[in-house]
Amino acid sequence: MREPVLSVEHLTMHYSTRKGDVHAVDDVSFELHPGEVLGVVGESGSGKSSVAFTLMRLLPENAHIKGGHVWMNGVDLLTLPEDEMRRYRWKRIAMIFQAAMNTLNPVYKVGDQIIEAMETHGVAYGEAARKRVAELFEMVGLDPALMDRYPHEYSGGMRQRAIIAMALSCDPDVLIADEPTTALDVIVQHRILKNLLQLQKRLDMAMIYITHDIAVVAEVSTRIAVMYAGRLVEIGSTEDIFLRPKHRYTEALLQAFPSIHGEKKTLLTIPGELPNLLNPPRGCRFHPRCAFATEICKEREPEYRTFNPGHLAACWHPVGEENA
Amino acid sequence: MSFQPLVKVEGLKKYFPVSKGLFRKTHDYIHAVDDVSFSIQPRESLGLVGESGCGKTTTGKLLVRLLTPTAGRIFFRMEEEEAREEGVRLEDGYVDVATLKGRALKNFRRHVQMIFQDPYESMNPRLTIYDIVAEPMAVQGIGSVMEREQRVAEMLQHVGLTPPESFMFRYPHELSGGQRQRVAIARALIINPTFVIADEPTSMLDVSVRTGVMQLMQDLADRFGISYLYITHDLAVARYMCDKIAVMYLGKIVEMAETEELLHHPLHPYTKALLSAVPIPDPTYKREVIEIRGSVSTPINPPSYCRFYNRCPVAKEGLCNVQEHPPLEDKGGGHYVACHLV
C-alpha cells in the first residue's frame, strides 16, 4: 500500500467548561491513504467534528489537545507554529464545514468570497479565478449567475453547495467533508457526490467524509470509522462494516436505519441515555446501553482486535462470538 | 373523516426581486413560491419535500409571517373565545394571518412555532442554552423562573441532551451540530404550540437519536394535538412523521397524497426521479437512479408552461411546452398531481 497522506496517532482533545472537561476525542488513531474516502459515522455529539477541527487546527479557546500526533509528509501538524500551519490549511488540507450557512460572510457576494480565498492562497487570480469558480458552481449544480448574489439570497442547500465549491477551489490533498449534503435533496446529492468522487479520483485526493447518513456512507466510502462517545470503536472496509460488523454499537446503528422500501416497520432506537462526556462511563463507554455487556465491559476498556486485515474493533463480546 | 382544517393556504405567492447592480431597476423576479395551496387538519402532519431551492423554507417563513406574501392568503383556525381574549378578528372561525399586527401577532406566535433549517439563524450566540430554550416562555410570560428551569431541563432530557445541567449553561458554539438542532426543537416545543413548522429539524442526527426526537414530536402531537408542516429531504423520515406528503418543484406543488400512497405509487415524473435517488444502506446493491437532464434551474421569470419541462424525462414536445403549467388535480382518492400525461 502507498504511504498514508495523513496519519493520526492517539489523538486526544478535551474542551474545558464550567462543569468540567468534555472528553470529545479520546485516543483516536487512523491512517488516510491517497485516493481513498474514509467515512466517519457515529452518534450526534460523539466527536466527529472535533476530530476534523483538530486536524485543521481550528479549535476554540477552550479546546486542549492532550496528546497525539497528526503526521502529514513527515510533519506533525499539531506542533507546527500557526504561521506555518496557515500554509497547510486550505491548500493541503481543506474542510467543508457542518455549519455551512454560518461560514459565508453576509456582506460579500458569494463568488467574490471564493475568488478571494483562491487569490490569498496563490491558486489563481482575477479572470482565471472567476472562471474556475464558475466551473465549480456548475459542478455542484449552481447557476454561475448566482456568483454575483449575496448569501441571504441563497436557500440552505444552495449555501451548502457554495461551501463545497469553496473547499474545492484550492485543490487540497486532503478534503474533510463534515455533513456536506444535509440540506440537499437526494437528486442533487446524488449528482454532487458523483462529481465529487470523480474529481477526487482524478486528483488522487484523500477524503474524510463525516455523516450521520449510513446509506450515503455505503455509497461513497472505501473504508468506514465508527465513533462512540469520543472513541473510535471500529474501523474497516465498507464491506466489513456493513456485512461483518463487530462492535455492538455498530451493529445497533445498522439495525436502526429506516427505509422507504418494503413494509413500514417499527423504528428502532438504541435505548438508554446518551453518554455524558463530562464523565464518560468506565470500561467500554457503550456498556450502559449495550445488551451484551458483562462485568468486564464495565471494568476494563476493550482493546482493539484485528478481525480482518485493516478491520479493527474494540469490543469484549464482538458480533459472532456470543459465547466467548 | 372531515374536520375543519387547522391551516388553509390559498394561492400563496412570494416573488423576490433580483438584485442587479445599483443603478438598474429590477424587472426580474424569483418566483420562489408560486401559487401554492394546501390545508392541514388538526393533529395532521404534512410533509413538504422537493429540490433544494424550490421554495420550502420560503413557504414556512410565510406561514409564520417572517415574510409577507406577494399574493395569496393564509388562514389559521381559532376558538371564538380564544380569539376574543387575544383581540383577534375571526372570519368563519379563521384568522387571516396576513392581517395580524402587534399584540395579535405576538399571541399568534404562542400557537405557531418554526424550527429553523439553520439552527444558527435562530440562536443568539450570546445567550446560554437555558436562555434560548426558555425564551418562548419568557416572551409569552409563561411560568415562574423555577417552573421555567424545570421545564427546560425536562425538554433537554427529552431531546437527549443529558444530563441537562451539563448543557444548560453552555453557548450554542459549544455544542455539536446535532446538539444545536435538538436545542432548536426543544425551544419550539416548550410552549405546546398547536402548529409547528419544522424545517429539516433532524437533518444532522444519526438514526438512533433522530428516532428518539421523532417519537418525542409524535408523542407531543398525540398529547397536545400539534399539527406539523414537516420540511425534509429525507423521505424515510417523512414516511414516519407525515400523514401526507406534498412534493414541490420550482415554487409549485406538483404532487400531494397520503404518505404510503405517494411512496409506493408516485405519479409525477419528478417524484419518481426523487424516489429513485434515495440511497440504500447496502454497499453491494447498485440501484438504478432515474437521471434527469440539465442542472438545477432558478425560478427567475419562469415560462408559463410546465416548470419541469426542460428536465422531464417523459416530456411531450408540442404539448408540455405549449399548454400552461398543469393544474394540481385529484386523480382519485385524494392523490393530487400536476402533469398533463397522468
Ligand SMILES: Nc1ncnc2c1ncn2[C@@H]1O[C@H](COP(=O)(O)OP(=O)(O)OP(=O)(O)O)[C@@H](O)[C@H]1O
Ligand atoms: N467549544 C466547545 N466547548 C465545550 N464542549 C464542546 C465544544 N464543542 C463541542 N463540544 C462537545 O464535544 C462533543 C463532541 O462534539 P462534536 O461537535 O465533535 O460532535 P459530532 O460528533 O460532530 O456531533 P454531530 O453529529 O451532532 O455534529 C459534544 O458532546 C459537544 O457538546
Ligand SMILES: Nc1ncnc2c1ncn2[C@@H]1O[C@H](COP(=O)(O)OP(=O)(O)OP(=O)(O)O)[C@@H](O)[C@H]1O
Ligand atoms: N431573501 C431572498 N432574496 C432573494 N431570493 C431569495 C431569498 N430567499 C430565498 N430566495 C430564493 O428563493 C428560492 C427558494 O428558496 P428557499 O430557501 O425557499 O428554498 P428551499 O426549498 O428551502 O431550499 P433548500 O432545500 O435548499 O433549503 C431560491 O431560488 C432562493 O435563491
Ligand code: SF4
Ligand atoms: S465491550 Fe461490552 S459493552 Fe462494549 S460493546 Fe462490546 S459487549 Fe457491549
Ligand code: SF4
Ligand atoms: S406536464 Fe409534461 S413536462 Fe411536465 S411533468 Fe408532466 S410530462 Fe413532464
Ligand SMILES: [Mg+2]
Ligand atoms: Mg458535527
Ligand SMILES: [Mg+2]
Ligand atoms: Mg430551505
